[in-house]
Amino acid sequence: MKIRLENIVKRFDDNTAVNDFSAEIESGELVTLLGPSGCGKSTMLNMLSGILYPTEGKIYFDDDDVTYMSSEKRGIGLVFQNYALYPHMTVLENICFPLEIKRVPKKERIERAKKMAELVHVEGMLNRKPGQLSGGQQQRVAIARALVKEPRLLLLDEPLSNLDARLRIEMREEIRRIQLETGVTTIFVTHDQEEAMSISDHIILMKLGVLQQYDKPQYLYDQPANCFVADFLGNPPINKVEGVVEGGKVILNTGEDSLVRVENVPDGTKVYLSFRAESVILDNKSPLKAKVVMTSVMGKEVITSFVLGGKEVRGYMNSDAELERDQEIGISFKKTGVFVFDYESGERYL
């Protein structure tokens, strides 16, 4: 099912949680709503599920205007952060419950629930109570319960945040597998950029209720729309050094020429030079010099911290060169993963 959001605004008293949000979500895709806490992503999800109604704007499911339609009529499946499995019902009863409400005959109910249980791999524990399951198993049951009535849209609200790190990776792959097998349009809310990057067809990145960028995960990483997007994505976080534009050159605050060039930016504009750790090249012929702070070996990679433009930054360097503390090295940048943003507005110049 295709979803169209038109100029959605949601205000709580004086507080605007979502502001002028427009997006289209293609049928059968898994789209992640990503952003730090308080960015309005859960509010957005609640408006999609019909738990909240927008103050302004329209929501369309295919061609139906569902803006003010109540939840149960929308045909959605919802998975909560803490799963909200009914503790007094067995796994089977939990999965059956949405069908029971729809007055599906008991025999068919159980049949469909068992099929769902197989899909999410909990068929061996149908008679257990949720309290007897591990977090990952509860998660699977919650997904089965959301999917059993064959919703047009599956909504997942931070479904992995209660799991430990290893299980989280396993479950996000499971969610992707289940989504691909059923082909259900899915919206996934998370604050974890790695989770979002690994699972989604598209990511919607939000900040303070405003959509920042809506793109494929890799594109979000390679071509961030603004400084916030660049800061939010990537591990280790992107390096940021302050500077000023002079004649198209980005001059660092310490007076060095960063060798990065921008066009059509007035002289004297304060900027951030942001670059990914993998975009740094150790190049002793380069006139741009930096001082090594330390190197640390992390598995197959060597990450070097060095001081550039008065800031400590990090880069993946050629591991053959053994760098020592306080050693002066030459630095240059690759063509990709290097950006220039306005210091104030975060607008991207390069």
Place this chain on the structure above:
Amino acid sequence: MIKRPFFERIKPLLYLLPFIVSVTIFTLYPIVNVIRMSFLEGYKYLTGAYTGIGFGNYQKVFADPYFRQALSNTFKYVLIVVPVSTVIAVVLANLLNQKIKFQSFFQTAYFLPMVTSSLAVGLAWRFMFNDKIGILNYVFSLLGMDTIPFLGKSGGNFLAVAIFGIWSILPNTIILLLSGLQNIDPLYYTAAKVDGAKTLRIFFRITVPLLAPTIMLVVIINSISTFKMYHELFPLFGGPGVAYNLFTVVYYIYYEFRVLTPPKYGLAAAAAVLLLITVFIFTMLQRAVQAWSRRERGEDVKKVKKHRDEFR
């Protein structure tokens, strides 16, 4: 281990002493004494003399038609008041738990019986129950129904005391149930509503089962307190109904001990012990039910861990 000085070792006991002393004097000693008294035949309270030891008092108590009537009245009272008050309280607590207008007004109204003197309120009920000037019978006559002689004999006064009893235990019951309701994660309701569940289905399939442990607790606590029914009789009838038709077990104890001359201490003690045993059985039942409900919810920590390990 280093041996601590004597005073250090007995210090905890000193802190506990006031409690131990008062419990011993005012709780343990009377219990033991009552049990002892129940086995002494022909016991004289003042002289301490008795004629024999045995189950004679129990035999007499069971043979006493007054006691049988007291027992049947008490059970009837428990069996009516507890279920009815529980059902009413569950419904009212559920309503009070909703976000409604004038919520605090309703809460105050329902909790009023708790903060007022039961004697004063009982007298007010006595007026309401009155055949001639009472509002209840007035309403019945307006509705074209037969009036009920609430304060007379023939079962009418049993109804009156049952209504008064239900009304008096509602506030405590509602408070306990409300706290149980507030422990239910509202997310369960949201989840059910998103799936299209209506109010009644949510109430019976989610609220009531999740509240079941609290309901069980309330039923048992109320059973224990209604078994001891006694003081409700005084403001309404000034005694155990008309011609003793509302004898209850506690009133029987009081009657044998205080009203009769000469008092039959042994019978009173035996009846008291029988009541103690009944209440004790209920308490045990409560513990068993609570343990069962914890197991039902899979809250048995060891078991949960075992399951998790199996599936790792």
